[in-house]
Amino acid sequence: MNLGMQLLLIxxxxxxxxxxxxxWQRRRSNAGIVDVLWAFGLACSALWLALSGSGALTARALVGGLAAAWGLRLAWHLWRRVRSEAEDGRYLALRQYWHGDQRKFLAFFQFQALLVVLFSLPLAAVVAHPDPSPLQLAGAAALWLFSVLGESLADAQLARFRANPANRGRTCDRGLWRYSRHPNYFFEWLHWCAWAVAALGGPLVWLGLLGPVLMYLFLRFISGIPFTEQQALRTRGDDYREYQRRTPMFFPWFPKP
Incomplete structure (x- = not known):
């Protein structure tokens, strides 16, 4: 099946x-479900591309196994938050800004459908690779494992911090959060670097390289860090400003004294 048909079905x-x-969000006034469905949609996309791809079986197995597992883990993690917590402050601010206009929310959700297709492109580059080397795929798998473990650890550390009532109104600066204000986003970006490695030498390598570039731009400038930090400043004020002063924004490094 050609790439155009694969993407059309996705x-x-x-x-x-x-x-x-x-x-679902109309009934429950919780737009956080969009993040769950984005991750789940990419997991399903990975499985579909692995089944319909024309490249080497090893490359397709890598995408069908690891990319799908990444998407399902992220979707499950986000779903546990969405089903048990009030609407995320970012989406609550958006709801207030749009005065609850459901036409705008519908457009927003459908834009996320386009993003599922966009972020399927790096995976499509891997499943089209006719002959990736075993060393190349092993390197991609190792990078994938490191990124998923790092993101899982960051998520767990934040969840444990937020579960303690004594930390209400305070900023998490424990564990990985001591070295980056957004370690979960950093490891999310690193995950896409794994697919760039797996696509090297293939006919669609440029699509593989697109993954980390697009994810960095979205996280750093569009939908990730800007909205998250605005919400943190609204809710935690000077405590978060001090955290911003001493802690690197994205790439982990030692905090300032």
Whole structure:
């Protein structure tokens, strides 16, 4: 199956998925479900690309196994938060800014369907690789494992900090959060670097390299860090400003004294 047809079917699936998610948030006033469905949509996309791809079996197995596992882990982690907590402050601010206009929320959800297709491109580059070397795939798998373990650890450390009532209104600066204000985002970005490595030497290598570039731009300038930090400043004020002063934003490094 050619790439265009693969992506068209992914988009059609994502459109339906996000339409159902939009209906869910209408009933519950919680747009955080969009993040769950984005991760789940990419997991399903990885499985579909692995089954319909034309490249080496090893490359397709890597995507079908590891990329799907990454998406399902992230979706499950986000779902546990969405189902048990109030709407994330970022989406609550958006709801207030849009005055609850459901037409804008529908457009927002469908934009996320397009992002599922966009971030499927690096995976499509891997499943089209006709002959990746075993060393190359082993390196990609090692980078994937390191990134997923790092993101899981960051998520667990933040969840444990937030679960303690004594930390209410305070900023988590423990563990990985001592060295980066967004270690979960950093490891999320690193995950996409694994697919760039796996796509090297293939006919669609440029799509593989697109993954870490796009993810960095989205996290750093569009939908990740800017919204997260605005919300943190609204809720934690000077405590977060001090955290900003001493802690690197994205790439982990030692904090300032």
């Amino acid at each position: 988009w059609a699936f994502a459109v339906v998925l996000m339409l159902l998610g939009w209906q």
